[in-house]
Amino acid sequence: MKIGEKVQWNELLTGGVIEDPGNSIDYKTGSWRIERPIWNKEACINCMFCWVYCPDSSIKVDKDGNMAGINYDFCKGCGICVKECPKPGALAMVLEADIEKKGMDVVFKETFGGK
Amino acid sequence: MGKKVALDGNAAAAHAIRQINPDVIAAFPITPSTQIPMTVSSFIADGLMDTELVTVESEHSAMSACVGAAAAGGRVMTATAAQGLALMWEILYIASSMRLPMVTVIAARALNAPLNIHGDHSDVMGARDAGWIQLFCEDAQEVYDSIIQAIKISENKDVLTPVMVVMDGFNTTHSVEVWEMEEDERVKEFIGEYEPKYPLLDVSRKITYGAWAPPSEYFEHKVNQLTGIIRARPVVKKVGEEFGKVFGRSYDCFELYKLDDAEYAIVMMGSAAGTAKDVVDVLREDGVKAGLLKIRMFRPFPAEEIKEALGNVKVVATLDRVIPAGAYGSPLFNEVRSALYDAPKRPMVIDYIYGLGGRDIQPKHFKEVYENLQRIAKTGKIEKMLDFINIRGKWGK
Numbered sequence: 001m002k003i004g005e006k007v008q009w010n011e012l013l014t015g016g017v018i019e020d021p022g023n024s025i026d027y028k029t030g031s032w033r034i035e036r037p038i039w040n041k042e043a044c045i046n047c048m049f050c051w052v053y054c055p056d057s058s059i060k061v062d063k064d065g066n067m068a069g070i071n072y073d074f075c076k077g078c079g080i081c082v083k084e085c086p087k088p089g090a091l092a093m094v095l096e097a098d099i100e101k102k103g104m105d106v107v108f109k110e111t112f113g114g115k
Numbered sequence: 116m117g118k119k120v121a122l123d124g125n126a127a128a129a130h131a132i133r134q135i136n137p138d139v140i141a142a143f144p145i146t147p148s149t150q151i152p153m154t155v156s157s158f159i160a161d162g163l164m165d166t167e168l169v170t171v172e173s174e175h176s177a178m179s180a181c182v183g184a185a186a187a188g189g190r191v192m193t194a195t196a197a198q199g200l201a202l203m204w205e206i207l208y209i210a211s212s213m214r215l216p217m218v219t220v221i222a223a224r225a226l227n228a229p230l231n232i233h234g235d236h237s238d239v240m241g242a243r244d245a246g247w248i249q250l251f252c253e254d255a256q257e258v259y260d261s262i263i264q265a266i267k268i269s270e271n272k273d274v275l276t277p278v279m280v281v282m283d284g285f286n287t288t289h290s291v292e293v294w295e296m297e298e299d300e301r302v303k304e305f306i307g308e309y310e311p312k313y314p315l316l317d318v319s320r321k322i323t324y325g326a327w328a329p330p331s332e333y334f335e336h337k338v339n340q341l342t343g344i345i346r347a348r349p350v351v352k353k354v355g356e357e358f359g360k361v362f363g364r365s366y367d368c369f370e371l372y373k374l375d376d377a378e379y380a381i382v383m384m385g386s387a388a389g390t391a392k393d394v395v396d397v398l399r400e401d402g403v404k405a406g407l408l409k410i411r412m413f414r415p416f417p418a419e420e421i422k423e424a425l426g427n428v429k430v431v432a433t434l435d436r437v438i439p440a441g442a443y444g445s446p447l448f449n450e451v452r453s454a455l456y457d458a459p460k461r462p463m464v465i466d467y468i469y470g471l472g473g474r475d476i477q478p479k480h481f482k483e484v485y486e487n488l489q490r491i492a493k494t495g496k497i498e499k500m501l502d503f504i505n506i507r508g509k510w511g512k
Contacts, residue, residue: 009335014275014343015214016336017313018323 029056033077035093038104039070040112043090050081050091117297117362124287127255127294128194128220128280129154131262133164134302138189141169141180143199146232147284148222151194174199178206178219185215186324188314190266192217196284197224200238204245210277211246212340213324216269216309217277218262219247223385223436224284225472233473234284236385236436239413240446246340248278248347249414251384256294258282260364261411263297264354266306271350275312276343283436285473286386297362305361344415351412368412371424373399377406379488380425380462382451383434384410387469387476391434394481405485410447418454425455430488431464434504438468444501465497469504480504 013019046066051059058075062068070081077093085091092111099107122130128151132140142152158164167184171177174195185191195203200221210217223239225231239249250265252258258280265278282288313322328336351368359365370388373395374380381391388409398405408424410417425431433452435445443449448466455461467484469476484504491497499511 006331007335009338010342012335012339014312014339015324016212016326016328016339018326019321021321021323024327 028073029076030071030073033072033075034096035077035079036072036096036099037070037075037077037079037082037091038094038108038111039067040090040092040108041067043087043112045087045090047086049084049086053080053084055080117295119293120296121291121293122255123150123289123291124252124255124258124282125150125222125289126154127259127296128262128282129158130296131259131302132166132192132220133158134297134299135190135192135263135266135306136164136303137166137192139167139169139181139184139191140193141171141177141184141191142193143171143174143177143195145174145196145199146222147224147234147288148194148196148199148220150288151220151222174202175206178203178210181217181219182206182210182213182215185210185217185311186213186314187316188311190217190270190309191215192219194220194222196222197226197232197238200242201226204242207242207245207247207277209325211344212336214275214312214340214343215277216266216275216311218265218269219277219279220258220262221279221281222284222288223281229472231472232284234286234288234386234436235471235473236281237438237471239279239281240435240437242279243414243446246276246344247414248274248276248344248351248412250278250280250351250412251410252280252282252287253386253388253409254287254294255282255290255292256364257366257411258287259294259296260358260362260366263302263306264351264358264366267354267357268347268350270309271347271354272312273346274343274350276347281385283386295362295364301361305358348412348415348417366411368410368417368420369424370407370409370411372407372409374406374408374424374428376404376427378404378429378492379485380406380408380428380431381434381481381484382408382410382421382425382431382447384413384447385436387434387436390476390478391481394478394485397478398482398485403485403489413447413450416450416454418450421451421454422458425451425462426458426460428462429492431455431462432467432484432488433464434467434469434484436468436470438471439466439501448501463491463497465491465499466501467504468501474505476504
C-alpha cells in the first residue's frame with residue numbers, strides 16, 4: 001500500500017497491518033517544514049556535526065564522507081543542524097515563505113552574502 | 116465422557132487453560148484472580164503443559180507481552196482483576212485494534228478507593244469500550260465452558276478480536292461448585308490448531324504491526340476494526356451451539372429464563388443471576404409472571420435480540436454492579452433502554468445498582484425488585500428511575 005493512495009476502510013488489511021514495511025519513505029515529512037536550513041558549501045568544514053545531530057537522517061553524505069547537502073523530502077526544519085554547526089556562515093535557517101516569494105538565489109545572498 | 120469435579124471458578128479457569136495449553140501466558144498476580152496463573156504455573160512445573168509463562172512486573176507489561184506474543188503468531192492467554200485490568204487499559208486497545216486473538220480471564224472486582232478486593236463489575240465496565248468481546252459467566256461451569264469457546268470465537272477468521280471471559284470475584288472465583296470437566300483430547304479437538312493470519316515470525320512475509328496512521332488514515336482503520344467485533348455476534352452463537360453438540364451444554368449471547376410470557380423482567384449479568392432464577396421460580400408458584408434475561412455477551416451488545424426478547428414485558432429492571440459515575444444510568448440500563456426504544460410496545464425500564472464491593476444480594480432483594488415492577492405496572496408510575504439495592508440510607512426523595 002503506497003502512502004497517499006486513498007484506500008477505503010474496507011480495503012485495509014486486518015489490524016492495520018502493513019505488508020510493505022518501510023513505506024514511510026513514501027511519506028514526505030518535508031512538507032511539514034516552515035523554516036528551511038540552507039547550506040553554504042564554501043564555508044562548510046565537513047565536521048559532520050549536522051549529520052550526527054539530525055534526528056531525521058536528512059544530511060546527505062558523499063562517497064568521501066563529506067557533507068553533500070540536505071534532503072528536503074524528509075527535513076522537517078527543526079533547526080538542530082544550524083544550532084549545532086560550529087562554523088559561522090555554513091548553515092542557516094530561512095523561512096520557506098521567503099524562498100517562495102524572493103527565490104532561492106536572493107535568499108541565499110541575503111543570508112550568506114557574497115556571490 | 117467428562118467427569119464431575121468439585122472445584123472453584125479459578126480452578127475451572129486454570130483447567131480450561133491447561134487443556135487449551137496456549138503458547139504464551141504473561142500474567143501478574145492480583146486478587147481474586149491470583150489462583151489462575153498460580154495453578155497454571157503448577158501445571159507447567161508438573162509437566163502437564165508446555166506453555167511459556169512470562170512472569171512480568173506489572174499488568175501493563177503482562178498485556179504488552181501478550182500483544183507481542185500474539186503478533187508473533189502465538190495462542191495467548193492471561194488473567195487479571197480490578198486495578199490490574201485498569202493498568203492494562205492502554206494495551207487492551209492495542210490488542211483489539213491490532214486484531215490479535217487472545218483470551219483474558221477477568222475475576223471482576225471493585226476498583227479502589229476505598230480499598231476493596233471483592234466482587235463487582237467496575238473493572239470490566241471500565242474496559243467495555245476497549246474493543247474486546249466480553250462474556251459474563253454465572254458459575255464455574257460457564258467459566259470453564261466459556262474460556263474454551265472464547266479461544267474459538269477470538270480466532271475465528273471473521274472475528275480476530277480478543278475476548279474477556281468474566282466471572283464475579285469471590286462469588287465465582289472462590290466458590291467451590293460441582294461442574295463437569297471434559298477430556299483433554301476432546302477439548303483440544305474442539306478448539307483445533309491455531310493458524311494466525313499475520314504472524315510476525317513468518318519471515319517469508321514481511322509485515323509491520325502498529326504503524327503510524329495520520330488523520331488521513333486513522334479513521335478508516337477504526338471503522339475496519341469495528342467489523343471484527345460486530346461479526347462476533349453470530350460467531351458467539353454458532354460456537355455456543357457447536358459446544359452444545361459436542362459437550363451437551365449449549366450457549367447463546369444471553370439466557371432467557373421464564374421470559375416467554377413474563378410481564379416483569381430483570382436483566383442482569385454474572386453470578387447473582389442464579390439467585391434471581393430461584394426467586395422467579397418462587398414468584399411463578401404464586402402466579403406472578405416474573406422472568407429473567409441473563410446477558411452473557413455484553414460486547415458486542417445483542418441489542419436486536421434483546422429488543423425482541425423483552426418486547427412483551429410490561430416493566431423491566433436492569434441490575435448493574437457498577438456505579439453510573441455521572442452517566443444518565445448504569446451501562447446495562449443505557450444499553451437495554453436504548454435497545455427497547457424502537458420496540459413496538461416499549462416497556463418501562465428502571466435502573467438498579469447492587470453488590471458494589473462485594474455487598475450481598477439476597478432473594479428478598481430480588482423479591483422487592485419484582486414487587487416494585489408490579490407496582491409500576493399497576494400504577495403506570497415510576498417513582499425512582501435509579502435505586503440502590505441493600506444500602507443503608509434512602510436514595511432520592
